[in-house]
């Protein structure tokens with residue numbers, strides 16, 4: 001009998017069921033209020049983020065999108081439930097361990113948050129300094145880091161601007177630099193809070209496709225909050241809709257449409273006001 005015909009039937013059956021990867025972010029029954037006498041901002045929120053997926057977060061202004069992202073970096077007070085990133089329980093973190101969590105979290109903001117007078121390359125290199133103390137190492141970056149920063153700028157299609165001051169770039173270009181800077185951190189997860197709110201429709205698509213391809217290719221989960229529903233339908237794998245701090249819709253993007261997502265918005269209330 002050849003080796004190939006000697007397979008153990010029981011073992012081969014077991015091998016057929018591929019294990020689902022563990023979520024990198026695991027949120028259960030999250031409750032947030034900013035002060036003991038303040039209103040509850042997030043209530044009973046459950047969310048898992050898996051490697052390689054892009055999850056769009058939808059919700060009206062004040063629904064709690066930014067707060068949900070902040071709960072993953074210890075910037076929002078977790079008053080109930082569980083928030084885990086990898087095997088780290090965020091609620092209990094202090095000082096050095098909190099800094100280390102933040103260093104491993106790529107954050108993208110609406111206003112890019114680059115240092116305008118510094119070169120694009122230096123801005124990307126500062127991503128690698130996260131958690132390394134004050135930015136006093138400027139000008140003394142290792143050549144391996146410079147190479148990596150340039151490769152990341154190439155990845156986001158903007159290597160030709162490496163020597164320019166960041167403020168001389170267009171909004172879309174600056175957001176791509178911010179993405180390269182986040183990647184320089186070797187992030188476990190990327191949180192993009194309205195990353196395209198200041199960009200025109202064409203550049204919005206470019207930036208969102210870039211985030212999604214990074215997520216797929218690097219296996220990094222991306223949580224991206226968006227105001228424009230068609231962009232969420234076009235550029236995400238899953239959509240989570242928040243309303244008044246609670247998840248009212250959650251599902252695979254291919255199974256959702258504008259009418260199924262209507263409960264996310266206060267459409268009836270807005271109509272009544274008209």
Ligand SMILES: Nc1ncnc2c1ncn2[C@@H]1O[C@H](COP(=O)(O)OP(=O)(O)OP(=O)(O)O)[C@@H](O)[C@H]1O
Pocket residue numbers: 034038041059060061062063064065066067068
């Ligand atoms: N630091 C804070 N202290 C007190 N209340 C806060 C704080 N940050 C947010 N809130 C409140 O929490 C609620 C949710 O705010 P959050 O910024 O998370 O909403 P959002 O969905 O991101 O809104 P937007 O679309 O306008 O960015 C709001 O009522 C807001 O006033």
Ligand SMILES: [Mg+2]
Pocket residue numbers: 065066067193
């Ligand atoms: Mg917000």
